[in-house]
Structures are given as C-alpha cells and as structure tokens.
Amino acid sequence: xxxxxxxxxxPPGCEPAARDFYGGLLGLTEIAKPEQLRARGGVWxxxxxxxxxxxxxxxxxAAARKAHPALAVEPEQLDALAARLAHAGIQPQWDxxxxxxxxxxxxxxxxxxxxxxxxxxx
Numbered sequence: 372x373x374x375x376x377x378x379x380x381x382p383p384g385c386e387p388a389a390r391d392f393y394g395g396l397l398g399l400t401e402i403a404k405p406e407q408l409r410a411r412g413g414v415w416x417x418x419x420x421x422x423x424x425x426x427x428x429x430x431x432x433a434a435a436r437k438a439h440p441a442l443a444v445e446p447e448q449l450d451a452l453a454a455r456l457a458h459a460g461i462q463p464q465w466d467x468x469x470x471x472x473x474x475x476x477x478x479x480x481x482x483x484x485x486x487x488x489x490x491x492x493x
Contacts, residue, residue, distance in 0.1 A: 376422060377440045379483045380429035381413065388480040389414040389426040396459055397442070397452070399424065418442070434482030441474070441486035449473055449489045463487070 381389060393399045399416035402423065412428035424440065444452055453463040456477055463475035474488035 374422060376425055378425040378427045379435065379440070379479065380432055381426050381479075381481050381483075382432040383412060383428050383430055385426060385428060385481065386412065386414050392480050393424065393426065396456060396461070432481065434478075434484075436482060436484055439476070439484035439486050441488055443488050443490040446473070446489040449475075449487065452487060 390401060393414070393416050394401050399418065402415045402417045404413070404415050414426045416424045416426075418424055424442075453475055456463055461477050463477050465475045472488060472491075474486055477485050477487065479485060
C-alpha cells in the first residue's frame with residue numbers, strides 16, 4: 372500500500388496563489404486536471420514516484436493546522452528551500468523532536484501546515 376495523492380483544501384479563487392506557492396516556491400510541476408473536474412477549481416501538482424498533491428477548493432474553507440503532508444526533499448536541498456521560503460516571507464519553524472531527522476514546518480498561503488524534511492537515504 373502507498374499514498375497515490377494527497378489533497379489540501381483552499382478557498383475559492385486559490386489557483387494563482389497555489390501556482391505561486393506550490394509551483395514557484397516549492398518547485399512542483401503543475402499537471403492538468405481531467406476536463407470533467409476543472410470546473411471545481413483547484414490545481415494539481417506532480418511529486419516524485421508518480422504521486423500527486425492536489426489543492427482543492429472547499430467552501431466553507433478551514434485550514435488544516437495540525438494534519439499535514441510531509442514532503443521529503445534531498446538533504447542538500449532542504450536548507451536552500453527553507454531559505455527561499457524565508458526570503459518570500461514564509462518563516463520555517465524547525466523541529467528537532469525526531470532524533471536524526473532534519474525537518475521544518477511552513478504554512479501555505481491559506482494556513483495549511485506542511486512538513487518539509489530531508490529524505491532518508493537507503
């Protein structure tokens with residue numbers, strides 16, 4: 372069993388900010404939504420290994436401030452990603468609660484919590 376995709380909720384009209392944050396700052400590649408789902412709004416992004424991250428419109432909207440996806444990046448990329456986010460005004464909150472794992476938390480434009488962590492080798 373594995374995760375095929377994860378969806379985060381966002382308010383109506385979220386698409387430009389989703390593209391800026393997930394595409395521009397995090398560097399994810401946008402993928403086309405199926406034609407029959409486009410009217411619902413939102414934006415989909417590709418992750419490695421065929422996984423996807425979907426930003427879907429929810430009305431009413433409530434940010435997920437505790438539940439969150441953890442996105443793994445190559446260890447040498449974590450500091451650069453955190454610096455890019457900080458430069459954009461999104462301050463990473465570093466967490467050392469798990470020994471041997473480098474990770475931080477950030478909020479997307481609507482307050483959804485994301486964990487960014489250095490991928491484990493092997």
